[in-house]
Amino acid sequence: MDSITQFTACPMDCPDSCSLAVETVEGKISGIRASNFNPDTQGFICSKVARFAKRVYSEARILHPMKRVGEKGKGKFERISWEEAADTVCGKFKQIKETSGGEAILPFYYGGSNGLLAQETVDHAFFARLGASRLARTVCAAATTEAARSMYGKMPGAAFEDYQHAKLIIIWGANPKVSNIHLMPFLKKAKAAGAKIVVIDPVNNFSKDEIDLHLPIYPGTDLVLALAMIRFWQENNLLNHNFIREHTKGVENLLAASAAHTVAQAADITKLTPQQIEQVAQIYASHNPALLRVGWGLERNRNGGKAAAAILALPALLGKFGVRGSGYTLSNGSAYKVDARELAVIPGWQTRVINMSRLGHVLTNESNPAVQGLFVYNCNPVATMPNQTAVVKGLQRGDLFTVVSEQVMTDTARFADILLPATTFLEQEEIRNGYGSYSTQYLAPAIERCGEAKPNEEMFALLGRAMGWQDEAFCETTEDYLHRAARSLKGFDNDVSLGSLKKNRIQRLAQTPVQFENVLPWTPDKKVNLAPKNFGETAFEYEELQSSPYPLALISPAGNKLTNSTLGEFNLPELFLSMNPLDAEARQLQQGDTVRVYNKIGEVKVRLLVNHRIRQGVVVLPKGAWRKASLNGWTSNALSPDTIGAIGQGACFNDARVEVCRSESP
Ligand code: SF4
Known part of the structure; x- marks a missing residue:
């Protein structure tokens, strides 16, 4: 049998945004490999997505709407029609809204797909119309995003390909070997060209040949290391006062906070040696151009946002910007800003906000109103949210009506009252805006939809109509939403149109950003704000964890x-x-x-x-x-x-x- 190749892209929650070639034989996927559309893919993809067909055709795949027939959590369901599912969901949500108010309903979603249609489009219209509670999406990147936004206005960072120009690369709280694999070839090139590579991480994922220095920092203490480096630079007259004067504001607070952290004291807290701390401070100060890869590992603690802020301040204090191979990379998602007004069809949704990281607490404690309706999509909170015991206990509540839209029977799907079948990215159209790779890509379906699965925008439009709502949001098609998504993207050097995306599959920036050369901070005064007001008085104060009997x-x-x-x-x-x-x-x-x-x-x-x-x-x-x-x-x-x-x-x-x-x- 001849195979057919369809080109698409990966929308997984991964910085790399690979372009894919999907081989099919008689309508079934026979292989998934890299395509050449996105040069950042460099001819290879991860083994996870190479095996994604296993999920598409899995026995665990949810192919039809279903209703629970057994005990909650046991995963026993019976097939129903989409019509019955929609009537049940809408009837129950109407009843909850009437008796307890719309805020008793909570949408719960994260990054199952990073496609632009997957969330915060029709789903938001649906929940805004219901007056549901809003969700603060905090399980990942909340602290780092807040630091980057407040200090640099989320200025685009260095591109992967520009790492080969660096003479020093510091990888802080990231493991590109598993979650940014397309950075690795550029690290190798940089190393071969004589660059030094330093890794700051409690785990050393690299061999001796791959890096020059590993600092096995104790979790939660990154803030102290950054402040000790700043104090070391100040004491040794290494700060770049010209750059600080010209391009930053608010340095005084940061320098005052760093004064409390000597190298010896920082060594005690970070469980590094004083020599390691001085070594990294000296290496950073003495190498140009120098790049800082800031990951998300350093934010997953009580000091996470403060640490991200102190670390992002480092290149500004040394003026490590202005040439290719310098600056920092955190999330590059903002190279194309998403204009939410294009996507959010019903404005003015002003209900209470629930922090997703507190789901277990919210479901098992009194709140006003108590959450009685939960709609989970693009997310598997039992496997991903903290305090898992409370999450499971909450999902077991007999009075909680839970809807789950999923591809396969996950740990969360098992608790659904109504289960709705979701398409995988191989069965739908989408637009993916990268947050590492500087690319925006069009996803074309490689195969027909499996069973009765629907993409999110279609599912929420159907539910909106089943509610009896006539708003434009619930009458539009996927094509309409693709146009909206394309229009919403405003690039730092170009915009996007659906026509060109469909034709070329990909749009890239005309040039990669070089911070303080062709892109300045996206703050109102284009300066780095080293003391944002929203950080408060204790912005750089290290908070110790209460002593614990668990060592x-x-x-x-x-x-x-x-x-x-x-x-x-x-x-x-x-x-x-x-x-x-x-x-x-x-x-x-x-x-x-x-x-x-x-x-x-x-x-x-x-x-x-x-x-x-x-x-x-x-x-x-x-x-x-x-x-x-x-x-x-x-x-x-x-x-x-x-x-x-x-x-x-x-x-x-x-x-x-x-x-x-x-x-x-x-
Ligand atoms: S490396 Fe990342 S973007 Fe590439 S295929 Fe794997 S998950 Fe998708």
């Missing part, structure tokens, strides 16, 4: 099997705890032992991997695992508190403290 810091970074929790149905069959050999020895534990990881809010049973790449005092359970991957049905999130950080109100997963012992029973 080990638990972190839950991304692994190479899942994108957040996507593909957990088959790609991470067993979850392991990784631990430093000295910590294992102290507990008389050995590789392969079944262990109990516990604290006062939860307990996870898994097998142990002893790994010298993890610093002492820290243990690792990768994020996103499904409940079946552990031996007792709980994952890292059962141990993570649902506290939130001061800046950006972000989740604090890495504030989890635990103890580990051998488990006598699985």
Whole structure:
């Protein structure tokens, strides 16, 4: 049989935005590989998406609307029609609104797809019309985004391809080996050309040949390291006063805050050596051009937003900008700004805001009004939100009406009262605006839709009409929404049209940004604001975690099997705890032992991997695992508190403290 190739792009929550070639034989996917449309893809894709057809044709695939027929959470459902599903959802939501008000309904969504139509389009029109509670999307990137917005107006950062021009690259709180794999070839090129590479991370994911210096920082202390570097520069007259005077404001507060952090004191808190701290400060000051890759690992704690702000201040204090291969990269999503007015069809939605990282708390505690209707899409909160025990307890509530739109039977879908089948990105049209790769791409369907699955914009339009609403938002087609999405994108050097996107599949910036050369901060005065008012008086004050009886810091970074929790149905069959050999020895534990990881809010049973790449005092359970991957049905999130950080109100997963012992029973 001849195979047909369809070109599309990957909308997963990943910075790389690969362009894809999907081979089909008789309408079925036979292979997924890289295409050449996006040069950033460089001819390869990750093994996760290469195997995505396994999800499309999985036995766990949800192909039809269904209603729950068994106990909540048991995953027993019976097929119904879309008409019955829509009538049930609308009838129940109307009843909740009448009796308790619209705010008793909560939409819950995140980055299952980063397509522009997937969220905050018709869905927002639907929930705005209901007067539902609004959702603060804080589980990732909230703190870093707030810091970048307040200080630089979310100025576009250095492009991947420009890393090869750097003489120094500092990778801080990121692991490009698993979640930004297309940066790796440029790191290799830079290294081959003589660049130094420094990694700051509790885990060393690199070999000796790949990097020059690794700082195994203790989780939650990045702020202190950054402040100690600033103090070191000030003491050694290394600050770039000309740049600070010309391009920044508010430096006084930052310098005052850094005065409290000597190298010796910072070494004590960060559990680094004074020599390591001085070394990184000196290397950064003495190399040009120098690039800072700021990741999202450093924000997942109570000091996360403050740390992001102090770290983003570093290149400004040294003036490390203005030439290719300098500056910083955080999220590049703002190179094309999304004009929400084009997408948000019903303006004026002004109801209460619920922080998604507190879902378990919100569902299990009194609130006014209590959440009685929950609509989950693009998200699997049981696998991804902190305080997993409370999330599960909340979803078990008999008086909670839960709708889940999903591709496969996830840990959250099992709790649905009404389950709605969602298309995968291989069955739908979309537009993806990259947040790492500087590209906007058109996604074309590679195959027919499976079963009765619908894309989000179509599903919410159907539900809006079933409500009896005649608004324009609920009468438009996917094509209309594609036009809206294309119109909403305003590039820093060009705009987007759907016609050209469909024809060329991709639109890239005419030139990559060079910060302070062809792009200035997008703040009103085009200066870096080093003391934004919204950070408050304690902007750079380090907050210690209360002393804990549990001696080990638990972190839950991304692994190479899942994108957040996507593909957990088959790609991470067993979850392991990784631990430093000295910590294992102290507990008389050995590789392969079944262990109990516990604290006062939860307990996870898994097998142990002893790994010298993890610093002492820290243990690792990768994020996103499904409940079946552990031996007792709980994952890292059962141990993570649902506290939130001061800046950006972000989740604090890495504030989890635990103890580990051998488990006598699985
Ligand atoms: S998940 Fe990332 S690396 Fe994998 S195909 Fe998608 S964009 Fe590329």
